[in-house]
Amino acid sequence: MRNYTKPTWFAIGWLGLMMFFSLFGWLLPFKPWNFVFEDDLEVGLFSSGHLLGTDSNGYDLLSSAVAGTRMSVFIAIAAVGLGGFIGSVLGILAAYLRGKIDTVMVTIFNVGLSVPNLVLALALVSVLATNVDINQAVPTWRRVMVLIISLTIVLIPILGRIARGATLSWSGREFVTAARSMGMKDSKIILRHIVPNVLPALIAVAFLAVGVVIIAEASLSILGVGIPDGASWGGMIARGRNDLEYAPHVLYVPIVFLALTVISTNHLGDVVRSKLDSREAKV
Amino acid sequence: MSRISFWLQRVAQLLIVLLLVTFGVSLLLRLIPVDLATILLPVGTEEERDILRNELGFDKGPIGYYLQWLGNFVQGDFGKIYFSGGTEEVSDHLKVAMPRSLLLMVYTQILSLAIAIPLGVLSAYRAGRRADKIISNTLFTLSSIPNFAIALLLVIFVGVKFAWLPTLGYAPISDGVWEHFKHMIMPVISLSLGLIATYTRLLRADMIAALREDYVTMAASKGLSDSRILWRHVFRPSSMTLLTSAALSMGGLIGGAIVIESIFATYGIGFEVFAAIAGRQYVALQSTVAVIALFYVFFNLVVDVSSGFVDPRTRDRRVNA
Amino acid sequence: MSALLSVKNMSINFDTPRGSLEAVRGVDIEIPAGTSVGVVGESGSGKTVMCRAAMGLLQGSNVKRSGTVIFDGHELTAMSKEEVRNLFGSGMAMIFQDPMTALNPVRRIGSQLSEGLRVRLGMSKADALARSKELLELVRIPNAAAVLKSFPYQLSGGMRQRVMIAIAIACNPKLLFADEPTTALDVTVQAQILQLLRELREDLKMSMVLVTHDLGVVAGNTDYVAVMYAGEVVEYAPTKKLFADMRMPYTEALLESIPKVDHKSGTRLAMIAGRLPDPTDRGAGCSFAPRCKYAQEKCRQEHPELKKDPDGHLYRCWFPIGEAK
Ligand SMILES: Nc1ncnc2c1ncn2[C@@H]1O[C@H](COP(=O)(O)OP(=O)(O)OP(=O)(O)O)[C@@H](O)[C@H]1O
Numbered sequence: 001m002r003n004y005t006k007p008t009w010f011a012i013g014w015l016g017l018m019m020f021f022s023l024f025g026w027l028l029p030f031k032p033w034n035f036v037f038e039d040d041l042e043v044g045l046f047s048s049g050h051l052l053g054t055d056s057n058g059y060d061l062l063s064s065a066v067a068g069t070r071m072s073v074f075i076a077i078a079a080v081g082l083g084g085f086i087g088s089v090l091g092i093l094a095a096y097l098r099g100k101i102d103t104v105m106v107t108i109f110n111v112g113l114s115v116p117n118l119v120l121a122l123a124l125v126s127v128l129a130t131n132v133d134i135n136q137a138v139p140t141w142r143r144v145m146v147l148i149i150s151l152t153i154v155l156i157p158i159l160g161r162i163a164r165g166a167t168l169s170w171s172g173r174e175f176v177t178a179a180r181s182m183g184m185k186d187s188k189i190i191l192r193h194i195v196p197n198v199l200p201a202l203i204a205v206a207f208l209a210v211g212v213v214i215i216a217e218a219s220l221s222i223l224g225v226g227i228p229d230g231a232s233w234g235g236m237i238a239r240g241r242n243d244l245e246y247a248p249h250v251l252y253v254p255i256v257f258l259a260l261t262v263i264s265t266n267h268l269g270d271v272v273r274s275k276l277d278s279r280e281a282k283v
Numbered sequence: 284m285s286r287i288s289f290w291l292q293r294v295a296q297l298l299i300v301l302l303l304v305t306f307g308v309s310l311l312l313r314l315i316p317v318d319l320a321t322i323l324l325p326v327g328t329e330e331e332r333d334i335l336r337n338e339l340g341f342d343k344g345p346i347g348y349y350l351q352w353l354g355n356f357v358q359g360d361f362g363k364i365y366f367s368g369g370t371e372e373v374s375d376h377l378k379v380a381m382p383r384s385l386l387l388m389v390y391t392q393i394l395s396l397a398i399a400i401p402l403g404v405l406s407a408y409r410a411g412r413r414a415d416k417i418i419s420n421t422l423f424t425l426s427s428i429p430n431f432a433i434a435l436l437l438v439i440f441v442g443v444k445f446a447w448l449p450t451l452g453y454a455p456i457s458d459g460v461w462e463h464f465k466h467m468i469m470p471v472i473s474l475s476l477g478l479i480a481t482y483t484r485l486l487r488a489d490m491i492a493a494l495r496e497d498y499v500t501m502a503a504s505k506g507l508s509d510s511r512i513l514w515r516h517v518f519r520p521s522s523m524t525l526l527t528s529a530a531l532s533m534g535g536l537i538g539g540a541i542v543i544e545s546i547f548a549t550y551g552i553g554f555e556v557f558a559a560i561a562g563r564q565y566v567a568l569q570s571t572v573a574v575i576a577l578f579y580v581f582f583n584l585v586v587d588v589s590s591g592f593v594d595p596r597t598r599d600r601r602v603n604a
Numbered sequence: 605m606s607a608l609l610s611v612k613n614m615s616i617n618f619d620t621p622r623g624s625l626e627a628v629r630g631v632d633i634e635i636p637a638g639t640s641v642g643v644v645g646e647s648g649s650g651k652t653v654m655c656r657a658a659m660g661l662l663q664g665s666n667v668k669r670s671g672t673v674i675f676d677g678h679e680l681t682a683m684s685k686e687e688v689r690n691l692f693g694s695g696m697a698m699i700f701q702d703p704m705t706a707l708n709p710v711r712r713i714g715s716q717l718s719e720g721l722r723v724r725l726g727m728s729k730a731d732a733l734a735r736s737k738e739l740l741e742l743v744r745i746p747n748a749a750a751v752l753k754s755f756p757y758q759l760s761g762g763m764r765q766r767v768m769i770a771i772a773i774a775c776n777p778k779l780l781f782a783d784e785p786t787t788a789l790d791v792t793v794q795a796q797i798l799q800l801l802r803e804l805r806e807d808l809k810m811s812m813v814l815v816t817h818d819l820g821v822v823a824g825n826t827d828y829v830a831v832m833y834a835g836e837v838v839e840y841a842p843t844k845k846l847f848a849d850m851r852m853p854y855t856e857a858l859l860e861s862i863p864k865v866d867h868k869s870g871t872r873l874a875m876i877a878g879r880l881p882d883p884t885d886r887g888a889g890c891s892f893a894p895r896c897k898y899a900q901e902k903c904r905q906e907h908p909e910l911k912k913d914p915d916g917h918l919y920r921c922w923f924p925i926g927e928a929k
């Protein structure tokens with residue numbers, strides 16, 4: 001457990017910093033992310049007073065990135081938590097109960113999986129975020145909710161299928177058959193024997209799913225259907241595209257934050273999975 | 284079970300998925316809390332809207348609407364895009380967009396496989412050694428960088444700083460091969476990096492497993508060279524997963540292409556999806572998503588067919604199953 | 605008579621998650637030209653590893669080898685991979701233990717059989733295929749033309765084993781390692797395969813190393829026998845001499861464990877009480893001591909040295925059978 005490699009420590013450290021930013025970012029002595037520094041437009045990286053520079057609106061990029069962390073991390077954790085929970089419940093039940101329920105679940109998963117992630121997310125967001133009065137702008141909080149719900153729906157079949165696969169391979173093992181033959185209740189078997197064994201595989205995928213959600217959120221923002229003016233990394237990238245020719249550092253900042261976060265979650269997902277593989281190999 | 288009934292069953296399964304996908308999208312549209320006819324014809328008269336409602340089946344229930352759409356779709360009528368000045372056929376848009384996207388994907392797949400196969404073979408052959416570690420770590424890092432970030436960085440450096448390549452637009456092959464590729468290089472690279480990493484990783488894992496097989500030692504005992512063993516005896520049985528994942532990644536590519544096509548203004552099918560959503564062209568959206576799902580399902584079938592060629596065992600196993 | 609193959613002080617270790625595994629320990633063995641040498645021992649005693657190591661077929665970063673192997677005047681252990689490779693096919697060849705796994709599942713028999721001919725003997729594709737058909741007929745495969753076009757999974761176990769033999773003898777090797785060529789087969793097929801090997805050996809003037817579990821097979825098919833235990837050759841003698849006058853308690857136990865109904869072929873090694881010692885943790889004394897009925901204190905303390913009777917009979921025991929205890 002303790003013999004983590006340097007990249008693993010880096011990933012843990014970076015994600016820790018991101019968690020800190022998202023939970024306690026407001027404690028830091030920053031101006032609000034959309035505070036306009038009128039005298040400092042498009043200041044470069046590492047300028048005095050603006051560690052990461054400013055964009056053409058005069059927004060400080062470090063403040064923006066910290067604020068963006070909160071939004072991106074919140075959306076990612078909420079969507080992966082919800083999607084992971086619903087997906088696992090459905091997947092585990094389908095695999096454990098088999099029969100018609102399983103067939104229906106598998107079909108639903110396949111339907112979900114046969115539409116590319118981003119297409120599904122785009123369609124959901126656009127439908128759910130339509131106001132009754134189409135001329136009235138959708139408030140930011142509702143956009144956030146819509147994003148979370150849409151990404152949750154995207155994740156359900158992905159995680160559900162993995163939960164189903166893992167459950168299938170475990171529910172065939174002797175100890176499950178033994179528990180069944182001893183008359184143990186299904187709910188108890190699932191909680192005692194299936195869930196603890198399926199969980200590690202799901203955790204490994206959940207790390208990867210966090211990356212998927214963060215990227216999806218950013219993609220939607222770039223396409224203009226994410227969070228329009230609220231700060232998120234995707235929102236920063238979308239804004240920065242306009243300044244691309246004159247002030248590329250406006251893009252570098254969110255890209256680096258986003259890429260390091262995704263690299264870290266992917267790496268940790270990998271570490272969990274290889275731990276898992278070596279455990280399986282020993283069984 | 285005979286081979287024919289196996290394939291019939293497989294096709295039936297895929298058709299059901301297709302029907303459910305399109306029905307799902309159609310239901311989703313009915314959930315929009317706004318009158319669809321008003322969205323499509325914001326400045327029209329109420330009579331015009333009534334005609335439209337009737338024409339598109341908005342006045343029917345969800346199932347009636349779906350069946351009407353489906354009937355039109357299978358006859359090649361994909362619906363219209365509504366402007367203030369008139370309408371355009373969705374199929375005309377797709378006729379322009381599909382070939383661009385398909386070329387983009389085909390180039391992406393070719394480039395990805397062309398790079399991933401040698402890298403995968405090399406890192407399996409040198410598993411655990413330096414070359415392997417360098418390849419694996421580099422690809423892992425590159426693949427974690429989202430494709431739009433790579434696209435934007437390419438635009439900044441290759442497009443703007445050095446101005447080697449055009450940053451926007453598309454040129455058909457008829458404009459000249461080089462002109463065509465000039466517009467394709469950056470989108471293709473943006474979409475490829477992630478795939479290269481995935482493919483290399485899959486191939487490496489499968490080849491390492493295959494290298495432990497007795498038939499590899501057997502091949503060595505015949506006095507064959509390492510490269511012959513790697514390519515003739517190890518690569519082929521290992522390429523099955525690669526092939527599957529290449530075909531299945533087509534769906535994900537369409538998703539990735541939405542952003543990439545909008546960054547580079549390629550106006551392929553991904554962009555059509557985006558434009559339909561942004562412009563609230565729900566009929567166009569429904570048909571375009573249906574076309575995408577159709578392709579996705581088609582590639583699934585391609586996997587099934589081609590797996591029999593790569594691994595002869597699956598041919599009979601499936602029939603016997 | 606000079607030795608065709610001579611293995612000197614060969615040790616093979618595998619790095620495993622549980623530590624270093626000593627699969628072969630200080631083996632010395634000579635295969636005189638024109639003879640057939642049997643290698644017997646329980647499962648896991650290192651027979652396969654020894655043969656593969658002698659041919660230099662053990663690959664992978666977790667393998668550590670030491671010792672020398674000299675084949676037909678070439679010191680294999682001092683040669684490059686490419687040089688050793690040139691000796692395969694027409695110098696040495698191997699029949700693998702499991703015909704299910706040793707044939708490539710996705711390539712046709714014809715291509716697997718002919719590729720050695722093409723690569724090693726430089727035959728054209730057509731010549732190689734024609735020769736392949738002859739080889740299949742030589743190993744008595746009916747309908748050879750059809751078999752050339754089949755995939756391994758379409759053949760029965762006996763057929764696959766014959767195909768493997770055909771591949772091994774394709775380039776007319778001087779030395780054939782036959783690693784349990786009959787274990788996977790039923791008794792009648794077993795007898796046919798052994799008969800086939802005997803004839804081929806005479807016709808092609810091959811020497812052979814015959815690995816087996818089956819003392820009956822050893823008795824009828826070999827000139828010399830090496831008995832392996834826990835990675836070591838613990839007894840080596842001409843076959844007749846070994847059966848008449850064995851020195852190793854382990855060999856005796858092996859023989860006693862055979863059900864006495866039928867002393868001929870088809871009698872596999874039955875269980876000797878106890879198990880092989882953990883290959884990652886060899887104790888100090890004789891490896892057989894925990895299971896040996898003659899074991900004494902010395903056996904548990906000191907590893908027995910290799911002893912040689914005046915007639916060349918080799919064994920590794922402090923208290924050999926036939927000496928005052
Ligand atoms: N590649 C390898 N890596 C690690 N250990 C190995 C490897 N190959 C063989 N071994 C170990 O070496 C020991 C000897 O194995 P070997 O296959 O030579 O036995 P054998 O005498 O041929 O047995 P059998 O009669 O079952 O074929 C065993 O403990 C085996 O687990």
Ligand code: SF4
Pocket residue numbers: 852853854890891892893894896897898899900903908920921922923924
């Ligand atoms: S050395 Fe001792 S224990 Fe080992 S075989 Fe001889 S008598 Fe038995």
Ligand SMILES: [Mg+2]
Pocket residue numbers: 651652653701783784
């Ligand atoms: Mg063996």
